Amino acid sequence: MSSPAVTGLVLTLNGERYLRQCLESLSFCDQLLVVDSGSQDATQEIARSCGAQLLVNPWPGPEEQFAFAFRHITTPWVVSLDQDEILSDQLRASLEQVLKNPEPYSAFLCPRTSFYFNRFLRHSGWYPDLLPRAFALASTTVHVSGPHYGFSPVGPTLRLRGDILHYPYENLHQHIEKINYYTEIAAKELFQRGKRSGILNALGHGLARFIKVYFLRRGFLDGRAGFVLAVLSLCYAFLKYAKLAELRVQQTKTDG
Numbered sequence: 355m356s357s358p359a360v361t362g363l364v365l366t367l368n369g370e371r372y373l374r375q376c377l378e379s380l381s382f383c384d385q386l387l388v389v390d391s392g393s394q395d396a397t398q399e400i401a402r403s404c405g406a407q408l409l410v411n412p413w414p415g416p417e418e419q420f421a422f423a424f425r426h427i428t429t430p431w432v433v434s435l436d437q438d439e440i441l442s443d444q445l446r447a448s449l450e451q452v453l454k455n456p457e458p459y460s461a462f463l464c465p466r467t468s469f470y471f472n473r474f475l476r477h478s479g480w481y482p483d484l485l486p487r488a489f490a491l492a493s494t495t496v497h498v499s500g501p502h503y504g505f506s507p508v509g510p511t512l513r514l515r516g517d518i519l520h521y522p523y524e525n526l527h528q529h530i531e532k533i534n535y536y537t538e539i540a541a542k543e544l545f546q547r548g549k550r551s552g553i554l555n556a557l558g559h560g561l562a563r564f565i566k567v568y569f570l571r572r573g574f575l576d577g578r579a580g581f582v583l584a585v586l587s588l589c590y591a592f593l594k595y596a597k598l599a600e601l602r603v604q605q606t607k608t609d610g
Contacts, residue, residue, distance in 0.1 A: 357454045359384040359429035360488075362406075365419055367391040369437030370400055372521055377404040379441035382450050383433060389423045397437075416503035420496045431456065433488045434505070438521045439466070445516025449488055452514065460509030461489035466518040471526075471579035474519070478573035478580050479566070486511060487518065500539045526582070533590050541597035550602060551595040560592030 362380030366373060366388055377386055377400070386406035390398055391413035401408045411422050424432075431453060435441070441449070445464060452462055465482035467474045475481055486494070486505045494507045523529040544551075551559075567573045567587045573580035 358431050358456065360431040360433060360453055361385045361387055361427045361429045363387050363389070363423055363427065363432050363434040364401075364406075364437055365389050365391070365416075365423065366393060366397050366401070366437045367413065368393045368395045368397060370396040371524070372438050372440060373397055373400045374404060375440045376435055376437060377401065377406060379446055380433060380435065382446065384429060385427075387423065387427060389419060389426075391419070415498070416501075417496050417498045420503070424491060427491060430490060430492065431488065432491050432494075435487065435518065436520070440519045440521075442516045442519055445514060445518065448514040448516050452512065453488065456490070458510055459512050460493045461486035461505070461507035461511045463511050463513040464488065464518050465513070465516070466520050468520040468522050470523070470576075471582050473577065473579050475576050475579060475583070477571060477575045478568075478583050479571035480583075482517075484513060485518070488514075500543050501536050526586075529586060530589075533586060533593065537590060537593040537597055540594045541601060544594070544598050545601045549598060551598040553596060553599060556592045556595035556599060559595050560588040560590075563591035564588040 360383045362377070362383035362385070364373070364376060367390065380386060386404065387409070388401040388406045389409045389411055390401065392410060398408055398410070409426060411419065413419060433449060449462065463484040464487045466485055467476065468480050468483070470480070486507050489505055489507045493509050494505050497504050497506050523532070564584050564587060568580065568584035573584045576583070
């Protein structure tokens with residue numbers, strides 16, 4: 355019995371930094387598909403040089419972009435990575451083994467470890483961060499929450515050995531920019547759902563987030579990286595609810 359065919363899928367936008375390593379870690383797949391949103395760096399050239407099929411589609415949002423990508427996939431199985439993710443050798447070997455005969459599973463859960471500040475985090479609520487990144491296309495949908503997305507497979511799953519190596523931020527400046535971007539989206543989503551907040555409430559959310567990340571999720575075991583992440587997690591939660599309070603103030607001015 356032959357193994358089911360597999361497509362390695364990567365959505366990109368200006369992802370030249372790790373794309374080659376990302377695609378090389380997916381080279382065991384029968385096909386490689388890169389869906390680019392209009393990169394201005396060397397992303398498209400790297401994709402072509404790695405033998406990937408390249409499609410360009412302006413970013414319509416994560417759910418719509420994955421729907422676009424899925425329409426161009428002809429294999430029953432997909433392994434999906436972000437442009438800043440690389441399969442470790444151990445995880446790649448695990449995937450190659452289970453995808454030879456994936457039944458009865460509909461997806462395989464891949465642990466992800468993220469490099470932050472000066473190390474790969476093993477605590478702080480960022481590990482093992484199990485993600486169903488290898489899945490049967492016919493039984494999987496995409497769910498979106500604010501700026502974030504995930505895959506929702508229907509059927510049994512199995513956790514694999516090895517990690518996805520994730521490099522989410524080039525530096526703290528980039529992380530702070532993402533915090534500003536993500537909290538803007540999250541605050542607007544809460545506002546549209548009729549949620550309310552004040553500055554003291556925002557501070558409470560921030561302090562609670564710090565305690566959760568640094569103490570309850572043992573961020574202190576991640577050293578300096580864990581402390582920096584906990585502080586910026588405080589900032590994230592505070593800004594999200596402070597921006598929600600600001601939206602209420604703006605609405606009051608408009609209504610008045």
